[in-house]
Amino acid sequence: MSSFDENDAFESASLSARAMAARPMPYLDDLNPAQREAVERLDGPVLMLAGAGTGKTKALTTRIAHLLSTGRARPNEILAVTFTNKAAREMKERVGRLLGQPAEGMPWLGTFHSICVKLLRRHAELAGLKSNFTILDTDDQLRLLKQLVQAANIDDKRWPARMLAGIIDDWKNRALTPDKVPAADAGAYNNKGVDLYAQYQTRLRELNAVDFGDLLLHMVTIFRTHPDVLEQYQRWFRYILVDEYQDTNIAQYLWLRLLAGGHKNICCVGDDDQSIYGWRGAEVGNILRFEKDFPGAHVVRLEQNYRSTPHILAAASNVIRGNESRLGKELWTDKPEGEKVRLIGHWDAEEEARWICEEIDAMRSGTRGMRPFELNEIAIMVRATHQMKVLEDRFLKIGMPYRVIGGVPFYRRLEIRDAIAYFRVVVSPDNDLAFERIVNTPKRSLGEKAQQTIQRTARDHGVSLLQGARIAAEQGLIKGKGGAALRELVDGLARWNAMTRGPRIEIDDDSVIDNGAEPARYGDPEVSHIELAQIILDESGYTESYLKPLSDEELKLDPSPPRRPRDHEAAGRLENLKELVNHLGEFENLQGFLEHVSLVMDNEQDNDEPKVSIMTLHAAKGLEFPAVFLPGWEDGLFPSQRSMDETGLKGLEEERRLAYVGITRAEEVCTISFASNRLIFSGDFKGWQSMLPSRFIDELPEDHVEVLTPPGLYGGGHSAPGIETHAAQANVYNSPGWKRMQARQGQYGMSQPRESRNTVIDATAVASFALGERVFHQKFGYGEVIAIEGDKVEVAFEKAGTKKVVARFLSAKDDVPF
DNA sequence: GCACATCGGTGGCGC
């Protein structure tokens, strides 16, 4: 211990002497007092509590620049961890800008996973792996687990492999190796979870592979069992910085705590109010506990917000105030008031979508008493992906350009994954999982039986699947068409593999290491990896499989015609493949590319035409837009019922943080909306369900909210009867919040419908319906009550058929509103 | 082995 301190003292003395002579630090003048403190307090544990839009990245990057320019650390002695590659890229770029030079020399600025890959490749043997291990993605992982589940004779119906994958991920997130799984979890997956977990780990080791969870888990295990290795890194990483600390899971937390264990120069940046990944293993407790974990920790609060107007901040603050477990923070801004948060209710999601589109059009032309907005300044954020469909339908219908942020990522698409599997087999011929994927893709008449033969041959000879396939093909174990196709595939793979290296140049006897991990030892390839990729895809017949086979007649007419894609979808897939090949240019070789795709999960952005962005609230984190729409604020959808059922108050609090994230994305205008009716699918109940406005709406502070008047229900103007119907219907909401809203409506000149007192059936009035009574429903018309269950009534409607509806939306036939 | 029908399950999504 003491030798550490001496060492540190010596180093910092000499370095700060160097720093004294160094230039002034103009970047510090750019900071507010809190940010400045977060930057200048370099030693010891620091928790930077950074609210939304408070200049967190600025503080973090300036801190790195400060560490460097004061000479406290060299670039490669700083460990800076983020969650996403995007965040890592942004940080690199900003540090570079601050320093006035590219931050190339920061090899340890990256995601948890990419840094762990680097470390694990260095120490692979300590985890029973070779340094060229492959990283399995979720699909590979699932396929492997399925095999194990089947081998264990478990009914995959009752005990889906997916479930097992989830359980294992959870254990890995908690840094539990199979032998450490607590007794309380022994019953998992029909009592076989732990055993299968152990088998899975063994299998991974045999395959020289790891999954994402292993990257952290292996490193934590290595650090724990090899103090010498740990000490080496504790000394090397003089300063540690962590972004989005509220999103760390237990394994990441342990990893950090181990590394910071020596000098404790760790600066964690985060916002407990934006912890929204609990379902993925994130422990908001990590950030809440920081001061206990690191005694003497200094906490800096960044509370000045540079993004949103006071109304928006007030709304967000009031909502998040409902959470119990918080470190507590109050955002403020010196921006002018601006618009109040706008609130509006609709009949159903379709009308909600229609209204949003109309509103966007109005905002675009500046007819809302606000400045005109560009489409790319506007975003719609939903709780669940299925909410996107109705929005997209509407956008397509009226031809408004939009983009979905965070859709199916490019490389997760079928054709991309297939192509990548080809590359993997070519680069690592013993990658069995990738081989399995491509052996009969495209179809080579190598079905279940043929593949079993290959598996058996490989096992009998103790070799990889590809080797086994070669042997099986040579020995004629696979007959007919399949056999010929297999031989062709095996030959092709060997040929392409040779091309990854080009002509071999002997430097001297022991510098030629043929482990595939040292391509630099070899001479220039004859073909670039880009050309090679094209060759692989073409010669394997893969691209061909998306081309339309010509009929015999067409062949007669023209023996060498240009092939056309089979259909619209195939055309898209070919486009994607082309894009993939182009994308390869950014990498030095196929290996580099494959490493990248293992770790990268960003979606490509397309062209530059201004578009409205649609995304989930999760995808919205870290983004900001001048105008934000937040539709679907209904209890059950948001907050999500499932989330609340599963984790109770904890779940509700996470939902509330999601609401907070949503509101704080908005810079100028934030519009929240809800629908009264929604089509739902749950269990045996499919159909329309009446929805109550989200409880979060009740938590909006009334002084900062403006209730908008919905347009006519049936497309009419402001005097159409529909509007009254709608308002009357909206009136039934019983929450205090809604009552406040309602009161305010009067204030804004929209009188309460005269009939409302008569037409609206209060929730307490359910009992007043009798079997056989004739009733009216605003959407379904007249009908007769045929059953009553609690607050739901089954009605045989004259036109709409039999439906279960919530009693509140029915009126006795005498009270019809118009 | 492949094309089509049926069944079940269904949240958010990073590396």
Add this chain to the structure above:
DNA sequence: ACCGATGTGC
């Protein structure tokens, strides 16, 4: 409603 996994008939 819709996707993916499985089952069925050719």
